[in-house]
Amino acid sequence: MSKQKLTILSVNTRSGTSQKTGRAYTIREAQCILEQATDGVANIVVGVINLPDVLADRQPGEYLAEFALAQGNGSDAGRLVPRIVSLVPFGQNKAKPIAQSATA
Numbered sequence: 001m002s003k004q005k006l007t008i009l010s011v012n013t014r015s016g017t018s019q020k021t022g023r024a025y026t027i028r029e030a031q032c033i034l035e036q037a038t039d040g041v042a043n044i045v046v047g048v049i050n051l052p053d054v055l056a057d058r059q060p061g062e063y064l065a066e067f068a069l070a071q072g073n074g075s076d077a078g079r080l081v082p083r084i085v086s087l088v089p090f091g092q093n094k095a096k097p098i099a100q101s102a103t104a
Contacts, residue, residue: 062090
């Protein structure tokens with residue numbers, strides 16, 4: 001899996017009913033800026049990626065995104081496409097151990 005810095009600018013939600021299956025659907029499209037380095041060269045990529053249901057509550061902001069490849073659906077059927085599997089707020093302070101006083 002790959003981890004990269006992802007800035008979510010906005011999340012647009014589309015809902016409807018599939019004409020093919022008749023099932024209701026909701027798609028959350030995150031408009032993003034992805035910062036990545038390839039062979040030591042920094043690249044900025046701007047685009048849209050779908051958020052999975054488990055990450056539907058994420059608000060615009062900076063995240064460390066973890067990606068995995070999965071089979072696509074619809075127009076991406078038969079293709080491997082990136083899927084976000086984890087979003088952790090970027091720059092979040094990590095827990096530090098509490099210093100314990102030595103008692104003799």
